[in-house]
Amino acid sequence: MDAFVEWLRATPLSQAIVFRIWVWPLCETIHFIGLALIIGIAGFFDLRLMGFFKQVPIDDARELMPLAVIGFLLNLTTGVTFFIGHPEQYAHNPAWWWKIGFLLLAGINAFVFQFVVGKRTVGLRAGVDAPIAAKTIGAVSLISWFAVLYFGRMLPFLGGAF
Amino acid sequence: MMAWLEATALATWTRESPSIWAYPTILTLHTVGLGIVVGANAVIDFRLLGFAPRISVPSLSPLFRLILWAFVLNAATGLLLFMSEATTKSKQPIFYIKLTFIALALWNTDLVRRGMLKDGPIGAPLNSSRYRRLAIVSLVLWSAAITAGRLMAYL
Numbered sequence: 571m572d573a574f575v576e577w578l579r580a581t582p583l584s585q586a587i588v589f590r591i592w593v594w595p596l597c598e599t600i601h602f603i604g605l606a607l608i609i610g611i612a613g614f615f616d617l618r619l620m621g622f623f624k625q626v627p628i629d630d631a632r633e634l635m636p637l638a639v640i641g642f643l644l645n646l647t648t649g650v651t652f653f654i655g656h657p658e659q660y661a662h663n664p665a666w667w668w669k670i671g672f673l674l675l676a677g678i679n680a681f682v683f684q685f686v687v688g689k690r691t692v693g694l695r696a697g698v699d700a701p702i703a704a705k706t707i708g709a710v711s712l713i714s715w716f717a718v719l720y721f722g723r724m725l726p727f728l729g730g731a732f
Numbered sequence: 733m734m735a736w737l738e739a740t741a742l743a744t745w746t747r748e749s750p751s752i753w754a755y756p757t758i759l760t761l762h763t764v765g766l767g768i769v770v771g772a773n774a775v776i777d778f779r780l781l782g783f784a785p786r787i788s789v790p791s792l793s794p795l796f797r798l799i800l801w802a803f804v805l806n807a808a809t810g811l812l813l814f815m816s817e818a819t820t821k822s823k824q825p826i827f828y829i830k831l832t833f834i835a836l837a838l839w840n841t842d843l844v845r846r847g848m849l850k851d852g853p854i855g856a857p858l859n860s861s862r863y864r865r866l867a868i869v870s871l872v873l874w875s876a877a878i879t880a881g882r883l884m885a886y887l
Contacts, residue, residue, distance in 0.1 A: 599882045602766065603875055610771015611778075614795075625791035633784035634775065696791075716764065723763045727756035 575657040587655035597648040607641025608715055619700045619708030628691045663729030669721035676714035683707045734818040743815035762809040768802035770874045773841060780867035796845045826887045830880035837873035
């Protein structure tokens with residue numbers, strides 16, 4: 571890991587990210603906007619699965635999800651930029667590994683919904699509860715994304731970054 | 733005034749306590765509130781722009797209560813964060829720019845809310861160009877507020 575961090579830091583790309591002063595604040599701003607998209611759009615869908623907003627048919631709430639995917643891609647891109655710029659701040663940071671762990675959990679959870687549980691919610695009309703498996707998926711997703719946010723924001727405090 | 737604010741027990745605790753529940757948690761709650769306020773607004777805005785057109789707009793109205801509570805959280809945590817460094821933050825022009833964007837964005841959100849209360853049950857007027865305009869203004873203003881907030885760490 572240390573060798574990888576040293577190698578990455580020496581790459582021209584890493585140097586460019588760190589030494590152009592506008593890159594970091596710009597990426598941070600985009601990262602926060604992406605965060606809001608994920609929490610808002612995915613969170614809304616999660617809440618519907620859990621039994622809130624029942625007047626909204628689940629398939630309709632799901633139509634907004636590509637916007638959450640856009641938010642995720644924005645944050646993946648800017649997040650990778652942060653890592654390339656300062657890998658040493660993240661690679662040994664427990665908060666960062668917790669964040670990655672919850673990202674994986676959110677990803678696996680979404681995968682299970684997409685390919686297994688989601689089929690059971692297709693066509694559920696307004697006012698109809700989702701099956702318990704789908705409710706669980708919604709709750710796990712909501713908790714995971716807030717945990718990702720928590721450990722991301724706590725990087726400087728739990729892991730002493732920056 | 734700002735020096736007094738910064739010297740209060742509450743401001744001193746926020747700034748200097750080594751506890752994880754002081755500055756780190758207050759800052760993190762401010763980001764949680766940001767995600768809920770801007771994210772819930774985004775759900776409404778994108779619906780008004782024509783995404784997920786089968787969602788009935790009035791069924792989204794509970795989101796306004798969520799926005800209100802998350803905003804209260806951010807006003808409270810924001811006040812604590814400001815107090816903790818009042819003398820420096822009160823001299824940052826970008827701070828006042830951020831407050832202006834937030835005030836305008838809130839006003840805009842309230843225009844959408846009141847419009848939905850008035851026109852909501854009919855449905856059809858909600859697809860009007862007025863609501864599309866309000867939705868675009870909302871997305872721009874909330875993004876601008878985030879940008880100004882982030883830049884407070886740099887300018």
